[in-house]
Amino acid sequence: MAASLAKASTTISKLLCLLALLLLTSCGSDNPGPGIPNVPVSEQINVNSQLYTRLRQDGGYVYLNSGYKGIIVIRQHANLYLAFERACPYDPTATAPCGQVEADQSNLFIVDTCCGSQFNFQGGVNAGPAVYGLRQYRTVLNGSLLSIFN
Template identity: 90%
Template sequence: MVLLASCGSDNQGPGIPNVPVSEQINVNSQLYTRLRQDGGYVYLNSGYKGIIVVRQNANLYLAFERACPYDPTASAPCGQVEADQSNLFMVDTCCGSQFNFQGGVMAGPAVYGLRQYRTALNGSLLSIFN
């Protein structure tokens, strides 16, 4: 049995409510085919404004809150990040803030990175939690 874990980040913006997150997905499920290749991502309807799960490699998955740290209380679709059409970064299309797939700020006005949730991979089951 192999258990791999990833920790959350302390460099998160104020104003994003701390909601309980406890999800488990099977990364081999037909629902998550995009997670079968490095750089693939899926959206989950959990967290405050949703979660984006990104596959870094076969053993490492990162999970981020989709609420933009610049204005997390803005009404959707504002204040919510999504993968850019290029699939090279994530963006809040309203404020223009851009984030890399490790959650870091690439372009403002946001100054804080995305809130990262903890992940643990046990076989093909990925747990996402805070």
């Protein structure tokens, strides 16, 4: 009887540890990065406009004066556009131009030139010190009208 009680106790302990591990790992994945204020974003742009000619080719990007420190919109292909907050998740409160990302001159990655953090065009971290990816906004393309919002 004591052996079966000890075995049940061990099983319950393992289940509790597994549950705790799941809870801890699930919390980190939704974290957009420390210190970036959550500001309302609701923008619409016409991707065929003369103002956004760079968005006519894959890998093209434009900057918008919206969000916390601006938004970078990147064309993945004709039907997919991504939009990211320009605040660097490493130190988003740094005084401009620090703490603000921009496309590198090579157009191969996005960088905060002050801290050296680099991000790919899907918002993921290529090089630190940043450990969080760029905050992504939602995008919906309806014809040539791109809506960007959170």
